[in-house]
Amino acid sequence: MEIEFTLNGVRKRVQVEPNELLLNVLREKLYMTGTKYGCGIGECGACTVLLDGEPVLSCLVLAADVDGREVTTIEGLARGEELDEVQKAFVEEGAVQCGFCTPGFIITAKSLLMENPNPSEEEVREYIKGNLCRCTGYMNIVKAILRAAGVIPQTP
Amino acid sequence: MSFGSPWFTLPEFTYHKPKTLKEALELLDKYGEEAKVMAGGVGLLAFMKERLMAPSHVIDLKGVPELGQAIYKEGEGLTIGATVTLNELARYGPLKKFGALHDAVRDIADPIIRNRATLVGNLCEAIPWVDTPPALIALGAEVEIRSLKGERRVPVKDFIKGPVEIDLEPGELVTAVHVPEPRRNSRSRFIKYNTGSEFALVSVAANVVMDGGRVRDVSLVYGAVSSTPQVAVKAADALKSAEKPWEVLDEVGRIASEEVEAVSDVLASEEYRRHLIRVLTLRVLREVMG
Numbered sequence: 135m136e137i138e139f140t141l142n143g144v145r146k147r148v149q150v151e152p153n154e155l156l157l158n159v160l161r162e163k164l165y166m167t168g169t170k171y172g173c174g175i176g177e178c179g180a181c182t183v184l185l186d187g188e189p190v191l192s193c194l195v196l197a198a199d200v201d202g203r204e205v206t207t208i209e210g211l212a213r214g215e216e217l218d219e220v221q222k223a224f225v226e227e228g229a230v231q232c233g234f235c236t237p238g239f240i241i242t243a244k245s246l247l248m249e250n251p252n253p254s255e256e257e258v259r260e261y262i263k264g265n266l267c268r269c270t271g272y273m274n275i276v277k278a279i280l281r282a283a284g285v286i287p288q289t290p
Numbered sequence: 291m292s293f294g295s296p297w298f299t300l301p302e303f304t305y306h307k308p309k310t311l312k313e314a315l316e317l318l319d320k321y322g323e324e325a326k327v328m329a330g331g332v333g334l335l336a337f338m339k340e341r342l343m344a345p346s347h348v349i350d351l352k353g354v355p356e357l358g359q360a361i362y363k364e365g366e367g368l369t370i371g372a373t374v375t376l377n378e379l380a381r382y383g384p385l386k387k388f389g390a391l392h393d394a395v396r397d398i399a400d401p402i403i404r405n406r407a408t409l410v411g412n413l414c415e416a417i418p419w420v421d422t423p424p425a426l427i428a429l430g431a432e433v434e435i436r437s438l439k440g441e442r443r444v445p446v447k448d449f450i451k452g453p454v455e456i457d458l459e460p461g462e463l464v465t466a467v468h469v470p471e472p473r474r475n476s477r478s479r480f481i482k483y484n485t486g487s488e489f490a491l492v493s494v495a496a497n498v499v500m501d502g503g504r505v506r507d508v509s510l511v512y513g514a515v516s517s518t519p520q521v522a523v524k525a526a527d528a529l530k531s532a533e534k535p536w537e538v539l540d541e542v543g544r545i546a547s548e549e550v551e552a553v554s555d556v557l558a559s560e561e562y563r564r565h566l567i568r569v570l571t572l573r574v575l576r577e578v579m580g
Contacts, residue, residue, distance in 0.1 A: 189401070
């Protein structure tokens with residue numbers, strides 16, 4: 135079956151099978167490999183993307199389901215060479231260790247900040263609880279999100 | 291990572307996305323046990339990846355508008371359609387009137403899962419440790435079931451027949467859950483206890499109707515303790531018959547902890563669960579009676 139959807143602002147038309155998942159189509163048919171395959175069963179959050187502006191797990195969304203809708207992946211956040219505020223904050227706070235969970239965390243953080251531009255540390259921790267970092271670098275991830283929100287001032 | 295690994299792919303199936311309820315029921319009637327309905331897909335697709343299910347037809351209900359609504363009518367209660375997500379429900383103002391359900395819905399899994407997972411899906415999975423059934427049972431909720439042959443309503447308490455087993459025939463669809471208007475002077479809460487795992491070791495929902503200083507009616511329902519939600523009848527009776535209910539809370543907790551079925555599993559021993567039942571009963575009653 136053919137689906138048509140907007141991926142990072144660009145119209146895409148692609149042939150998919152009914153049993154294909156959004157994650158597989160993004161990575162293997164559209165070569166957007168920023169979104170990661172982690173656990174595959176909705177436990178880890180590595181495959182998080184925005185669907186019509188809301189975070190979803192692309193390993194548990196059928197490709198057929200996004201027909202006519204809008205998908206944003208990690209590749210869609212930067213404007214040209216200019217990183218998004220959340221991406222910059224992750225770099226500045228050293229919130230990336232092996233990096234595999236990072237795209238999922240950044241997409242989730244982006245969604246949090248769109249919903250709640252001034253979250254408390256507790257609200258950040260609650261919102262990211264579905265994203266797992268196996269390097270356990272949570273301290274700096276939380277700091278980075280608070281920094282992107284402007285809660286923590288920029289260190290010189 | 292292997293691209294051939296079952297957790298990466300889904301078994302083959304035909305995908306249907308009906309636009310009306312009638313069309314959905316016709317598809318269900320035609321394919322019967324060969325078909326599974328899907329709302330958020332969080333449970334179904336994970337089960338299919340693990341090859342615990344392999345339906346030849348998947349019927350996506352998200353295109354049916356009337357299944358996507360939560361409607362509250364004063365005096366009648368709250369009707370929650372089959373494709374209403376947990377986040378949509380959490381954001382729906384009138385949910386606050388249904389304290390126990392409000393508590394349960396806002397704390398399931400994580401915010402990303404709640405964007406896709408639905409209340410009806412959570413209920414129909416009938417996994418022993420899911421959070422919404424105890425709250426729904428304490429609030430006296432009913433399941434609305436439709437098929438081409440007609441419709442019926444079943445109390446949530448009877449709908450869950452066993453672990454992963456529900457009162458639903460091939461061709462039937464759960465279209466909504468209906469929660470009746472809370473009784474006057476009633477208050478309900480849901481609390482759960484979990485440790486590292488997101489699954490509750492014990493959860494409890496309490497719904498009390500106060501009458502001056504006494505408890506006129508109370509419902510105490512426990513989740514995650516056994517294969518199905520457990521209702522503590524003797525404990526509720528002890529509370530109702532007490533002239534000074536505040537003085538018997540310890541005793542009520544003890545009765546509940548002895549009365550309900552509780553099992554040992556990898557998460558907790560039976561003894562530990564019974565201890566938790568006692569403690570949580572005390573906590574939840576202090577909140578609803580306060």
